[in-house]
Amino acid sequence: MTGFDADFRDRLWHLLRMRRDVRHFKTDPIPDDTLDLCLRSFSFAPSVGLSEPWRIVIVGSDAARAAARDNFRTANADALAGYSGDDARLYAGLKLSGMEQAPVHIAVWCDDTTTKGKGLGAGTMPEMRAYSCVSAVMQFWLALRSHGIGMGWVSILDPDRLAQDLTIPAGWRLIGYFCIGYPETEDDRPELEKVGWEKRQALPEMLNR
Ligand SMILES: Cc1cc2nc3c(=O)[nH]c(=O)nc-3n(C[C@H](O)[C@H](O)[C@H](O)COP(=O)(O)O)c2cc1C
Incomplete structure (x- = not known):
């Protein structure tokens, strides 16, 4: 018995709608x-x-967190410099990481050197290992959310610098730096949509029938 009844489906749908990047x-x-x-x-x-192939690094020390914050600040300033006009003004006002407040920081890496799996399915497309890591992150994200915990994905980082600062083995590729904690607010709309950066697509726009 799976217990996947209509009530479960309603609640799962609610979880998907309320996930949010925090x-x-x-x-x-x-x-x-x-x-x-x-x-x-x-x-x-x-x-x-x-x-x-996922490798999970809990970033706990003050020094490691300070290095990651500094890394983000530099990468974010570089990213801002790539915009102009209204986009630059809007970008400058965006909060794109919760690194200052989040009580838990985790960096997830993909071990592209792993022999586990004996290469099955990754011969012609080695990037499948990274996709596997992303799939796992997604499950983790939903599991956290089901406990009322939020997560924010930070990709505005120099991955080589982060690898050096966290003493990451060669051959590991950064999937993301994740800030985790209880969200200040709950919302069913992405923050980037609310501030006018982008809009969500409706299903017909995604389908190429
Ligand atoms: C691969 C990936 C990288 C992301 N990187 C960042 C980031 O560096 N900073 C940020 O604020 N949000 C980041 N996000 C979150 C997206 O902006 C967010 O998912 C999107 O705006 C939709 O909002 P929602 O997740 O609340 O539905 C990232 C999301 C993904 C999937």
């Missing part, structure tokens, strides 16, 4: 057992050849 966090800590439980969702994720 940049505004409360500083309240996350209970260790809840975080561990959510991290276990990685074990249920799909991966090419069952390679499970």
